[in-house]
Amino acid sequence: MILRQFLHREPVAVSYLIGCGGKGMAAVVDPVGDIEPYLSAAQEGGMRVCFVVDTHVHADHLSAGRRLAAAAKAEYVLSSKAAVSFPHRAVEDGDELPLGNVVAKVLHTPGHTPEHICLLVCDRTRADEPWFVLTGHTLMVGDLGRTELATDAAEGARILFSTIRKLKALPDHLEVLPGAYAGSVCGRALSGKPWSTIGFEKRFNKAFRIDDEGEFVDFMLAEIPPAPPQAAEMRAANSGLQTAAE
Numbered sequence: 001m002i003l004r005q006f007l008h009r010e011p012v013a014v015s016y017l018i019g020c021g022g023k024g025m026a027a028v029v030d031p032v033g034d035i036e037p038y039l040s041a042a043q044e045g046g047m048r049v050c051f052v053v054d055t056h057v058h059a060d061h062l063s064a065g066r067r068l069a070a071a072a073k074a075e076y077v078l079s080s081k082a083a084v085s086f087p088h089r090a091v092e093d094g095d096e097l098p099l100g101n102v103v104a105k106v107l108h109t110p111g112h113t114p115e116h117i118c119l120l121v122c123d124r125t126r127a128d129e130p131w132f133v134l135t136g137h138t139l140m141v142g143d144l145g146r147t148e149l150a151t152d153a154a155e156g157a158r159i160l161f162s163t164i165r166k167l168k169a170l171p172d173h174l175e176v177l178p179g180a181y182a183g184s185v186c187g188r189a190l191s192g193k194p195w196s197t198i199g200f201e202k203r204f205n206k207a208f209r210i211d212d213e214g215e216f217v218d219f220m221l222a223e224i225p226p227a228p229p230q231a232a233e234m235r236a237a238n239s240g241l242q243t244a245a246e
Contacts, residue, residue, distance in 0.1 A: 023100025111160025172199025
């Protein structure tokens with residue numbers, strides 16, 4: 001297993017490269033900005049980028065996903081629920097992305113956006129059980145993703161409540177690798193530590209530990225931070241529906 005975490009400050013975001021050095025296969029998840037660091041990291045690990053995944057259609061920044069996929073001659077991956085205007089590999093809940101001895105299993109985790117996915121990742125040279133989960137903007141360290149950027153806030157919160165029940169059922173020892181950390185506009189109480197575990201978040205993440213749906217919706221609707229600048233335009237650009245300048 002090869003894992004590289006890329007921390008970005010403008011915008012605040014986290015990207016990942018995961019892969020199998022033995023088989024020379026890699027995937028990049030939620031790329032931002034310059035694509036060269038991802039290509040270089042894959043080359044240094046003796047891998048080619050086979051998949052580029054966006055966990056959702058972002059509203060806080062322009063995705064580098066399609067540019068990277070084109071440069072690497074890789075498949076660009078999004079949820080089948082994503083309403084976009086360009087060709088891509090549309091994945092469903094339970095689908096797997098094969099990366100040699102590494103496998104990334106898709107979990108449909110709507111709430112932050114309707115099309116959001118997480119990736120359960122296992123290294124079969126160590127075990128068939130997952131080692132970590134890439135959670136995008138669904139579960140972050142200290143909070144959950146806001147729910148009003150792509151749908152009604154209350155409806156998004158109700159959907160997210162069902163999603164987190166799925167995540168809570170994962171093993172406590174499973175590592176959580178999120179798509180954002182402190183400073184991101186996609187959460188309210190995010191930690192500056194960009195990784196955690198399911199068990200730690202169940203104990204100390206106020207939103208994640210709520211078990212009553214009504215209480216959860218009320219909590220998620222309280223003190224929603226200002227939306228990212230041009231959020232609707234960013235989602236439209238990342239969907240291929242317009243350019244960022246429009």
